[in-house]
Amino acid sequence: MEYLVTMTTRVPDGTPEDTVEDIRTREAACSRELAFQGRLLRLWRPPLKPSEWRSLGLFAAADDDELERVLASMPLRVWRTDEVTPLSRHPNDPAMEAGSGAKEFLTTFTVSIPEGTPVRTVEDTQAREAERAQQLAGQGHLLRLWALSGDGRALGLWQAQDTAEMQAILTSLPLDAWMSVQTTPLTRHPSDPATVKD
Template sequence: MDFLVTMTTQVPAGTSEAAVQDIRTQEAARARELAAQRHLLRLWRPPLQPGEWRTLGLFAATDADQLEQILASMPLRVWRTDEVTPLSPHPNDPAGRTEPAPGTGDREFLITFTVAVPADTRGQDAGDAEAREARRARELAEQGHLLRLWKLPGDGRALGLWQAPDTGAMEAILASLPLTPWMSTQATPLTPHPSDPGAGHERSTGDSTSS
């Protein structure tokens, strides 16, 4: 099972820089171990305000209890709070079915989708739109734009990992989805984390001012 974890770190006042660096070094080593064990799949930095220390992580575990054991084993947990979102399989997830086209996009985005079908929509019309959405998802996966897709808790909610050259291109891709008239979206642009297990993919990051 996959989990998205928002990890927020607050270093206690008066902590020496040497102590901070020591914990960060231990954290990086533990991240490599968890990646080798296939528990840590990805790490990103979301947009940050000055002084913020926050990371998004994609983890795999058998259940919430095992995930908690994994998170508790990470050295930064002494200063960190974790917000966990369970992710369920989505029928349009391209993982394992499509090899993304190389070099299609150079920036990653997490997109939250909420679909609300109008109450007066005929069942056949809704079904046709969902079928077109599935076909379009396959096309975008083949083009290297859609990397992963999961269901989120709650009706009609999903989370997608996408890549595109820039925000404008990402918006155009989302506008091409057949369910767009019934859908609201929230986009989080991502920048690479130095301990990201997926950092081997060549990707231009643009400006990065996160710490």
């Protein structure tokens, strides 16, 4: 299974700087080891507020208990709270790796089909959505797609040159008229397994 984990760290006031640096160094080493094991797949930083430490991690684990053991093994856990979102395979997921040169975005979609919409219209729109997802994956824009719990909810990982291009991509989706979308721009985390070289 895959999980999206929002990790928020709050260092207690008065903690010596050398203690903070020691734990951060051990955290980076632990992240490299978890990546080597195939447990930590990606790591990003969402937009941050001043003095905020927050990361988004894509983890793989057999189940919730194994994920908890993985998260508990990370040194920053002593100061960190984790919000876990289990992810399921989405039928339009291209399962591609991130490329370089573009910005990444996470999107949370909620599809609400208007009451009374003919079944044939829904089926045709969903078929066009799947085709468009394949096109966007082939162009390197859609990297991953997961189903979230709840009807009509999905999480997407995208690449685009900027926010305007990302918005144009989302507007091009056949389900756009029926979707509400929350978009989070991402920056690479220094310990992201996709960019860390051995």
